[in-house]
Amino acid sequence: MSAIRLALVGLGKIARDQHLPAIAATPGIELVAVASRSATLDGVAHFATLADLLASGEAIDAVALCTPPQGRRELAGMALSAGKHVLLEKPPGATVSELGPLVAAAQERGRTLFATWHSxxxxxxxxxxxxxxxxxxxxxxxxxxxxxxxxxxxxxxxxxxxxxxxxxxxxxxxxxxxxxxxxxxxxxxxxxxxxxxxxxxxxxxxxxxxxxxxxxxxxxxxxxxxxxxxxxxxxxxxxxxxxxxxxxxxxxxxxxxxxxPETEYRNIYKHFVELVAAGRSDVDLAPLQLVxxxxxxxxxxxxxxxxx
Structure with missing residues (x-):
């Protein structure tokens, strides 16, 4: 299986501190694009928005959403509709009920949806x-x-x-x-x-x-x-x-x-690679339900x- 071509959506503190080094250290996945209105990454294709990225024809297989939770439902739905696998930073959304349709969309399109709980x-x-x-x-x-x-x-x-x-x-x-x-x-x-x-x-x-x-x-x-x-x-x-x-x-x-040693985010991306290979999703809403x-x-x- 060739490496998953990943786009990172949102390039703030958590993306730079955790996602970038974890992606670089994980076999089977590579960062090929970034979507961010305010930041770029040397040597990586850059787009202002996920919509711009998807419209560009840039070859990607998956997106990791590191934006604030209030906008993740729309972005995840957009990516799944385009046939991309989706990794969600925690919390996976701003509400519990918005995740159900995303799970259904991932299943319908045969894509992986992974709601990460890094801890x-x-x-x-x-x-x-x-x-x-x-x-x-x-x-x-x-x-x-x-x-x-x-x-x-x-x-x-x-x-x-x-x-x-x-x-x-x-x-x-x-x-x-x-x-x-x-x-x-x-x-x-x-x-x-x-x-x-x-x-x-x-x-x-x-x-x-x-x-x-x-x-x-x-x-x-x-x-x-x-x-x-x-x-x-x-x-x-x-x-x-x-x-x-x-x-x-x-x-x-x-x-x-x-x-x-702490390897939380490396293990997240390792699990994501395994989920994609197996054609499975992993979405547990119990922590968000308690909140x-x-x-x-x-x-x-x-x-x-x-x-x-």
């Missing part, structure tokens, strides 16, 4: 899942706190409707949670702090449970300074299991069980305005 590909996530498949969890505590000014500088879209606010990073925690726990969880209550000048929350507290009553508590914050907190702590009969550093390190009662449910049930509190 699920962190090295310690699978060992954590394997452990909890044998040792039932008794309680779970999630602490996901980071500095929006460091990770999303000047990205106003994150505070607009569909931008998710603090849930843009926190959905990573929910993607891990839904991967490692043996039973599905659901939101039972939520508290959402909205800056008075923003349409998305800057902090949140979630209570979740599974059908057996497993208590899950999540503390989410977008104003953490200093060391960042990306941790999931699970109490079990065999000890305290801690998945730290966003899924990079797994320990049991302080003893490290797994700690490997939607938090907005449905969340008690909203206005807090101080946010300024960069």
């Amino acid at each position: 699920r590909f962190a090295p310690a996530v699978e060992p954590a899942r394997a452990f909890l498949s044998e040792v039932p969890p008794r309680a779970v505590r999630v602490t996901w706190k980071e500095d929006v000014r460091v990770w999303h500088p000047g990205q106003r879209w994150i505070w607009e409707p569909g931008g998710l606010g603090v849930f843009d990073p926190a959905i990573n925690a929910l993607s891990i949670l839904t991967a490692i726990l043996p039973r599905p969880v659901f939101i039972t209550s939520a508290g959402l702090d909205f800056p008075s000048n923003c349409a998305a929350p800057i902090a949140a507290t979630l209570a979740l449970a599974d059908a057996g009553g497993l208590p899950v508590r999540a503390e989410l914050d977008f104003l953490q300074t200093g060391p960042q907190s990306w941790d999931i702590v699970v109490e079990t009969d065999r000890g305290t299991l801690t998945l730290a550093q966003g899924g990079a390190v797994l320990s049991l009662d302080g003893q490290v069980l797994s700690a490997l 939607a449910d938090a907005f449905l049930l969340g008690r909203r509190t206005l807090v101080a305005p946010f300024h960069e």
Whole structure:
């Protein structure tokens, strides 16, 4: 099978920091074009928009959408209609319901649609899942706190409707949670702090449970300074299991069980190549559904305005 000819749509911070090096390091896929209104890449064909790219006749097989989530549905539909495979950055869209027609379109056209959850590909996530498949969890505590000014500088879209606010990073925690726990969880209550000048929350507290009553508590914050907190702590009969550093390190009662270099995005593109070869799609909406449910049930509190 020849290498997948990929176009990257959107060339912002996440594309430059993660997608470009991952694509370059992944056998079976090559970057041949970029669509961006504000940035170019030396040696790669450039177009202002995806529509311009598709109209140009440039030979591509797939697109990776790294734009803000509010516009991904239209772009994904356009690419699928043109017979291209589609990789979606997380979150896969601005709403849950908009993804169903895209799944159907991919199936109808025999194309691959991959809704990526990069944190699920962190090295310690699978060992954590394997452990909890044998040792039932008794309680779970999630602490996901980071500095929006460091990770999303000047990205106003994150505070607009569909931008998710603090849930843009926190959905990573929910993607891990839904991967490692043996039973599905659901939101039972939520508290959402909205800056008075923003349409998305800057902090949140979630209570979740599974059908057996497993208590899950999540503390989410977008104003953490200093060391960042990306941790999931699970109490079990065999000890305290801690998945730290966003899924990079797994320990049991302080003893490290797994700690490997971060290869999340390389593994995403490796999986994408495998999906295309197998003619399959991979679209799990559970993390996005939990966010939607938090907005449905969340008690909203206005807090101080946010300024960069």
